[in-house]
Amino acid sequence: MTTLKDVAKRGGVSAKTVSRVVNRDPMVSDETRAAILRLVDELGYIPNDAARQMRTQNSRTVGFLTDVIATTPYSVDIVRGVQEELRAEGRTMLIANSGGMEEHEAEYWRMFRAQRAAGALYATMFHRAVDINAVEFTSPVVLVNCFDRRHRFAAVLPDDFTGGYTQAKHLLDMGHRRIGLVSVNPILRAEGLRRKGIDKAHGEARLELDDKLVRPGMVGNIGAERLVAYEAALELLKGKKRPTAIICGHDQIALQVMSAAAELGLRVPDDLSIIGYDDQHTITEALRPALTTVALPYYEMGRTATLLLNDLIAGRETPQQPVLVACPLVIRQSCRPPK
């Protein structure tokens, strides 16, 4: 592998001069610069990051640790958002996936430290509270989609409260007065937040969500969840005072609600409006009718978190409170005013 010295030797200059050229130091004559640049190109010289890092004592890499990727595939958009901003700063990303296992997590924090990462992001696939045990790791850390119980770390979260509000308001504005809710797993923090938003929208319309029309669409602990939205929706829709619209905790739940509606011969959106959450394209765009939903802004969250991390690394001021990212309404074909 070509080194600085190789280039210097061939160019008849000192290593330091070559270093100046590749680092764009203006203190080099145009002549020398041109000659060296030609040589760099010819020899295919690429600076050794490890040596650089050792000398300058500062790393351009950032660690990215996630729990389980598998369950909610679209959350990988966080990675895209992170990457986008890291590129802008010329940083590289070291990625690791703990699979939710503590011992792996510790191992990876250690690894990030061994790499002397300038900072790290910790992302979860569900919006939840976590207990970060990164004693080994001393650089700044930003949490994405989760928050630290002891508020020791900066965090970026989806605005689930407003998201729930948005879902309900969209239906209420259309004139729906009897709305059902097949919610996300009650153990998730998102559930309570969204419910508050849904209640607020109802309050503004001088209505109240009927508790008899509320069911969890998913139950069980993380990693052992079970979808029960199909059965829940059947119950809701078989009742005598059927809702004209159903708010769903996520798009898979919406899919099951739609299957239940089909099973009962109800047409969507004519007989029943359905609104989802997450905006998982594989479902929302493929489904007929296409699913109106509220999007989880994973990409935006990744970007926001990375900007925050950049600030922390640079020692700039950052907000004390978790940063909330808006969940936008995506209107498609599954909602319309009741008959």
Next chain:
Amino acid sequence: MTTLKDVAKRGGVSAKTVSRVVNRDPMVSDETRAAILRLVDELGYIPNDAARQMRTQNSRTVGFLTDVIATTPYSVDIVRGVQEELRAEGRTMLIANSGGMEEHEAEYWRMFRAQRAAGALYATMFHRAVDINAVEFTSPVVLVNCFDRRHRFAAVLPDDFTGGYTQAKHLLDMGHRRIGLVSVNPILRAEGLRRKGIDKAHGEARLELDDKLVRPGMVGNIGAERLVAYEAALELLKGKKRPTAIICGHDQIALQVMSAAAELGLRVPDDLSIIGYDDQHTITEALRPALTTVALPYYEMGRTATLLLNDLIAGRETPQQPVLVACPLVIRQSCRPPK
């Protein structure tokens, strides 16, 4: 940050002895070892990978470059598979996503080289041919889900031929004699391969796939695809000699076919059997009836590719031909014998 020398000073030994301890060199007395290990723990010493790498001239990091993550979310399982095997070898993964843009790709190859990565994986989100332009990068490269036109690189691919065969055979064995096909995008390599498999299964049953029952379920160039499976399925199912089963190019297509069936009042699987491809859990497990499908073994492919890369890095023998990974049948509720 604590260094080897700090530990050595506190322990009253030489740096080299500490180095021996952390590298598990047996040539250290038990007494010294115990004392040093205690100190390492106390001071929170973690070896500096950059320095190590510089001294030993060999890197434990591997680069992982992908094109577009977004479109087929489950393909991130490749990452999980890769990670699993990398951990086993104590390697770290540097990840980058080109978004399909050439200039970013070149930038990342350069970055991998700057990090002196021991090797790299290049994964695409669709099974396709690629033109790798990694002149900058001289370590071994393994392609995942794609292959090099000039066969310069090792590759790991899904066995689409057998996958198509599996789909058709499952239906034929159940007694279906009139089978429709709503295929993946014809520009994808998978399409032709699977079709050959489907034809083979028909041949073995002394049947032939009726070309009038074949439609593409998706059209358009990569990045600008359009799902047309819903309309295709309507056509197929409205014809007078309706198929009793439909083979789908992927699970989203199956979702649309199911919507079309519902629209026409056909019940699945009673009136129509449907088999998907990919096994995107968000769809296959949420849908009612749950979708029988053939799984794309992303996780396995990631593992296999990494094992291959490990071999290449170690200079061991590797197969000349692309390695094919089997696509297993996942039986759920959407297929049954025709009435």
Next chain:
DNA sequence: TTCTGCTATGACAACGTTGTCAGTGGGGGT
């Protein structure tokens, strides 16, 4: 001419680690 100030360049050390080689000291064999 001599001095000042500036541009352009280089010599050298250091970052943290490990490979090489040279000890040191104690136990066992003769």
Next chain:
DNA sequence: ACCCCCACTGACAACGTTGTCATAGCAGAA
């Protein structure tokens, strides 16, 4: 008693880069 061998330890250099400081050369001012 002597020597040899072996287990253990340390001094030193080197990996590739850049920060610090020194210096050479030259233009312009005095």
